[in-house]
Each structure stands twice: as C-alpha cells, then as structure tokens.
Amino acid sequence: MSPSAERLDCEVAVIGCGFAGIGMGVELKRRGIDSFVILESASDVGGTWRDNTYPGVAVDIPSFTYSFSYAQNPAWSRVFARGNELKTYADLCTERFELRPHIRFSSRVREARFVDGHWRLQLGDAVLRARYVISATGLFTEPKLPAIAGLDSFAGQRIHSARWPAAAELRGQRVGIIGTGATSVQLVPALARQVAKLSVFQRTPPWVLPRLDAKLSKTFQALLRTAPPLQWAIRAGTSAGTEAVMVLAIVYQKQFPLLVRAIELIARAHLRAQVRDARTRAALTPRYGFGCNRPTFSNTYLSSFNRQNVVLETSGIAEVVPEGVVTRDGRTVALDTLICATGFKTYERGNLPTFEVHGREGELGAYWEANRFQAYQGASVPGFPNFFVMIGPYTATGSSWFSIVENQARHIARCLTHAGGRAIEVRPEAHARFFAGIQRRSKNSVFHNNGCAQSNSYYFDKHGDALFYRPASGFEAYLESHLSPLSDYQLL
Ligand code: NAP
Secondary structure, X not given: OOOOHHHOOEEEEEEOOOHHHHHHHHHHHHOOOOOEXXXXXXXXXXXXXXXXXXXXXXXXXXXXXXXXXXXXXXXXXXXXXXXXXXXXXXXXXXXXXXXXXXXXXXXXXXXXXXXXXXXXXXXXXXXXXXXXXXXXXXXXXXXXXXXXXXXXXXXXXXXEHHHOOOOOOOOOOEEEEEOOOHHHHHHHHHHHOOOOEXXXXXXXOOOEEOOOOOEOOHHHHHHHHHOHHHHHHHHHHHHHHHHHHHHHHHHOOOOOHHHHHHHHHHHHHHHHHHOOOHXXXXXXXXXXXXXXXXXXXXXXXXXXXXXXXXXXXXXXEEEEEOOEEEEOOOOEEEOOEEEEOOOEOOOOOOOOOOOEEEOOOOEHHHHHHHXXXXXXXXXXXXXXXXXXXXXXXXOEOOOOHHHHHHHHHHHHHHHHHHHOOOOEEEXXXXXXXXXXXXXXXHOOOXXXXXXXXXXXXXXXXXXXOEOOEOOOOHHHHHHHHHHOOHHHEEEO
C-alpha cells in the first residue's frame, strides 16, 4: 500500500545531523528530492564534532581527506585540523547546501514504527509521518562509562571525554584518565602540560603512529583557493596514504602482509624514539597485531610518559573510591578529577540505531541480536521496508568517514529514486548473499590473522564478528555505491 502524500508530513526523514545526516541531505537535494526533514536531537549540527570539545581534540586523518569530496576546504589551518574547525566546517556545509530549512532541532526520535505503508516517528509527544526513514545517528554517539565498581562514589569531578564541561579547570590538579584509545592519545599531551599530576590508567596499549602534521600558512591557503587541482592532487596523496594504513593493511592483510609488518616496525621505532624508560616502553608496547583495534596517530602522546608529572598505571583498576582509584596491586591513587576516555556504545542494541525500529515483523535491534549484525550494502535489512541505515555494519572503507558517508548516501538515494514513491525492501536472498560475501572476504583481514585476541577492540561485537570494516577497497565500495543492482530490492 502506498500512502498518498497528503497523509505524510514529508517523503523522507533523516535522523541525525552530523556529517552523515548532512551528507545524506546534500545527496537528496542533488537528486531533486526536496520533501525531507533532518531530525536532530541536539540544538546544533555537527554530531561528534559538536559533542567532543576535550582539550587537544583534532582529526587524526589529514583534513584534505577528512572532508566531502564536493566541498573541499582550502581554509584548514593545519594538515590535521582541530576539532572546532570541523564544527565550523559542518556549519559551512549546512549553509552552503541550504540544509538549515530542512533541520528540526531538539527532535529526538524515540521510536520508528512501520504502519499502513509509512513510518511513524515518535518524537516525545509528537508523531511525524514519513514514507522513507534514513538513520544517520552515527557510531560514536552514546558515551560509555566503564563498568568499574564504585565509579559513582568518586567525590571529585568526573568527566566523560565526549561531554567536556566548558568551565572545566584542571590546572594544578591531580587528574586520572581511564582509557588509552584515540581520544586519550589526544587528551594526555594536552592535559600533561597543565595538571600537577596525570595518572593514565591503561588496560590495552594502542598502536601509535607518527602524525605528519604541519601548520598551513595563509599563502598556502590562498594557493589552494586559486588552484583547486592542487587541492585535488594533495587530497589524492593523503587519501592514498590513509587508505594504505587504515584499509589495505587491515582488510587485505593476507595479500599485503609486509605492509602490516612495515607499519608495525614504524610504530615500534616511534615508541623507541619517544620513550626513554625501557619499562615504560615495554608497558606501552601492544601485544596484538596492528589493525586489530583503531590505530592512533600522535607525536606527543608517547613522549608525555617521559614527564615527571605523568604516570602510566598498568596494574588494573580494582575500584573507584571517593578519594580516587584503587589499583589491583592495592594502592590508592588520590585524584581531584577522574576522566573517562572510555569510548562509546558502538555495535550494540540501543546505539545502532539510537531508537527502536519496528518493521513489518519485528524490531531491528532484536533482529540483529538474533541474526548477527548484517545489512545489505551496510544500509538495508529485509522486513524493514523504506528504512535505511547510513553507517550500518560493514560500511567502513576508503580513506575517511566522508568517503563512507558519500558512498552510503549515494546508494540510499539511488534506492529512493528507483522506488519513486513506492515501498522498497531488500530481497532476503540478496541480503544473505551480501553477508556471505562479507564473511568470506573477512578471512583475509587482520581480524582473523594478526593475533587480535588481546586487543579488546570495539571492532568486534559480542558474536566475535569484526563488523566495522567492509572487506573491500574504497574504490570497490565507491563503484558498488554507483552500480550495485537495484534488482536486489523489491518494490512492494
Ligand atoms: P575507544 O577507542 O573505545 O577507547 C576506550 C578506552 O577506554 C580503551 O583504551 C579501553 O580499554 C578503555 N576502557 C574502557 N572501559 C574500561 C574499563 N572498564 N577499564 C579500563 N579501561 C577501560 O574510545 P575513544 O578513544 O573515545 O575513541 C573512539 C573512537 O572515536 C575511535 O576509535 C575513533 O574512531 C574515534 N576518534 C576519532 C578521532 C579523530 O581524530 N578522527 C579522535 C578521537 C576518537 P580497552 O582497549 O582495554 O578496552
């Protein structure tokens, strides 16, 4: 049944206005689909770059690459731009592509339900009816606190890195930080310079690669503005380098084993060059292969451990008490502030997506729990007509988040154009074939070949599936987003 437009509030509802929602909005407009809203739970755009304002926040993929291909930015102040520049870039894209009239702020979707051929979105007390729904709620959306006994008993200031208080003042304090992922790698050097003592509670050491950063002068920015081909050439170079490290080495580990070994050698040499004390160096050395968890990039994280005021704590946390952290070897580390750089809910029910989705026969989170996370082209699931996920399982490939967003947006927009107002749903056999292909090709990746058992990586879900990466090159995913057969979908 195809409901008439009068019964709907809009044709398409996009949920979330981070870069995924922005990219989807741009693609819809480009295809002439103007009847859409972007529902955003917060009061501003920018998603993760709006929410993450901790000291030292910056991109760790070169900015020439970490941006939309169709909206390159000659104004980056550094090769690795700071977080606030990304937020400004989100604002600029929103204005440039005239998305603001489509955005409804402070609109948190609680539930989506497919009823009578359309989706009913529950927003607090209000209901919005849309023919198609696209979830763009991101992956690093819901901060995760560590499951540590006594965490709530801490008497000092407790901060999650993704909810940094604007007024936080840590100068001269005794600060503890739990976690050593990509966020902590940026936070530690920034905090080490201002606090009296910084205790870093490490469970799993990350792989840390050098960051080839540089300030970009006004003259260079002017050159980029006047010579767009130069901007494209630099982007091609930084994208190729990023894809070699972040994709080829990881998903084609069997084909390029020497690439992985070379990266590991570079990271070990970086560690040796940066850290003076041999015991600290040993403690900072990963005991699992490169690529099993998110690699990090920093020229100042490892050397922070040479400082007198920075202590690497590796004996594990027994509990948190009002005065600080009790380690497994029985010491109490007294703290004024405890920072949880403990990441986000990722591939788990309640985060992907952040609301309940009731399709023709059941709820999406329950479906994934029963059938493992899977989605055709990372976007569509049988039983959920007219519903798409932007950053679904097995979507990451290419050189940055933006290549993922552009590919996903293109695929979804093709589906909508193909459907032309009718209901569209992926065929179960195409969905099963896609997942079988993913599983087969995943066997070539580091996840099955590089000693990942010790990595504690969020890339793996509770079923043991490593479902962040698509086992494909960025170029292949790009081609597929243009050419995947729309006959894999049925029109209802
Ligand atoms: P994360 O990678 O999930 O790291 C969380 C850290 O907290 C890990 O070191 C983890 O240890 C530790 N942890 C969690 N629970 C713990 C517990 N109970 N006890 C002790 N340690 C605990 O989170 P993140 O660093 O916030 O990064 C999340 C993602 O955001 C990154 O992977 C990256 O994709 C993205 N990011 C990107 C940028 C960028 O520049 N583009 C910057 C920052 C972050 P285990 O490893 O042992 O679990």
